[in-house]
Amino acid sequence: MSLCDKAVLVTGACSGIGYAIAQELLKNNLKTLVVLDIHSKPECIDNWKDQYPKISIKYFMVNVAVDEEIKQCYEAIAKDLGTLDIVINCAGILDESDYVKMLNVNLGGVIGSTFRAIENMRKDVKGHGGVIVNISSILGLDPASVIPTYSATKHAIIAFHRSVSFGNDNMGIKFICICPGFTATPLYKNARKPGFYFNFGEEKLKMMKDANIKKQTPEVIAVGLVRLLDEAKNGSVWVIEDSEWREQTFPKLKY
Numbered sequence: 001m002s003l004c005d006k007a008v009l010v011t012g013a014c015s016g017i018g019y020a021i022a023q024e025l026l027k028n029n030l031k032t033l034v035v036l037d038i039h040s041k042p043e044c045i046d047n048w049k050d051q052y053p054k055i056s057i058k059y060f061m062v063n064v065a066v067d068e069e070i071k072q073c074y075e076a077i078a079k080d081l082g083t084l085d086i087v088i089n090c091a092g093i094l095d096e097s098d099y100v101k102m103l104n105v106n107l108g109g110v111i112g113s114t115f116r117a118i119e120n121m122r123k124d125v126k127g128h129g130g131v132i133v134n135i136s137s138i139l140g141l142d143p144a145s146v147i148p149t150y151s152a153t154k155h156a157i158i159a160f161h162r163s164v165s166f167g168n169d170n171m172g173i174k175f176i177c178i179c180p181g182f183t184a185t186p187l188y189k190n191a192r193k194p195g196f197y198f199n200f201g202e203e204k205l206k207m208m209k210d211a212n213i214k215k216q217t218p219e220v221i222a223v224g225l226v227r228l229l230d231e232a233k234n235g236s237v238w239v240i241e242d243s244e245w246r247e248q249t250f251p252k253l254k255y
């Protein structure tokens, strides 16, 4: 898909996987990049503006855990930029010591941004259709005992994605869900904090070591994701683990 006439919104694009996705979109010369993140003055935005002066880059400081902030942001986008073509919901956190925050960011943020994006993009109302990508995790398919709430939010994202993508062809929106395996990003930066992992000790540490988890780079996700914008079917779920992509299939919904 050529991105040169596309307006793309990415949440959580100031770090890790979202950052790599934004970089890859910029390299592909998209028309407009809209970034939603929680920082007041993120350095990456100024750097990108310097590096890509021909691309329109807009930043909105938004806490995706707060529905009213998402609503106001999408209203401002509709007023200033009109309709979006692609929305990538990537913002997420990991910290079992604050399960309410994790539910609100990881799940509330994805659901809230998806519903606002649908309002903006649906072709049967005022939009032109488009693509909505939601970032789940491999732990949305195989939960982990050390991060039960995180695993629950990532399972829920897949359920939400499969539901919202089914039987809604009138909207002209393609929904894609991505489930990355362990990826080298700052997501785990507070891993030493008490309670960060649930009921963690020697036994769980040994289990994790025995699992021999392989790390991948965020860039490998970004490159594949840009390709999938075009190639993936509506409702599809994609795993990228140890830098290898595979499609995860599910039974078709009944209603």
Ligand SMILES: NC(=O)c1ccc[n+]([C@@H]2O[C@H](COP(=O)([O-])OP(=O)(O)OC[C@H]3O[C@@H](n4cnc5c(N)ncnc54)[C@H](O)[C@@H]3O)[C@@H](O)[C@H]2O)c1
Binding pocket: 011, 012, 013, 014, 015, 016, 017, 018, 036, 037, 038, 039, 062, 063, 064, 065, 090, 091, 092, 093, 105, 135, 136, 137, 138, 179, 180, 181, 182, 183, 184, 185, 186, 187, 188
């Ligand atoms: N790193 C991994 O191993 C891995 C694996 C599978 C899935 N994921 C998922 O990928 C996504 C990105 O994770 P990452 O590893 O790049 O993490 P990261 O910590 O590097 O980046 C997360 C980004 O989200 C932003 N963010 C956090 N809370 C926010 C909020 N309330 N409102 C707006 N923005 C907020 C952060 O500021 C940051 O820019 C997350 O949804 C994560 O669950 C990560």
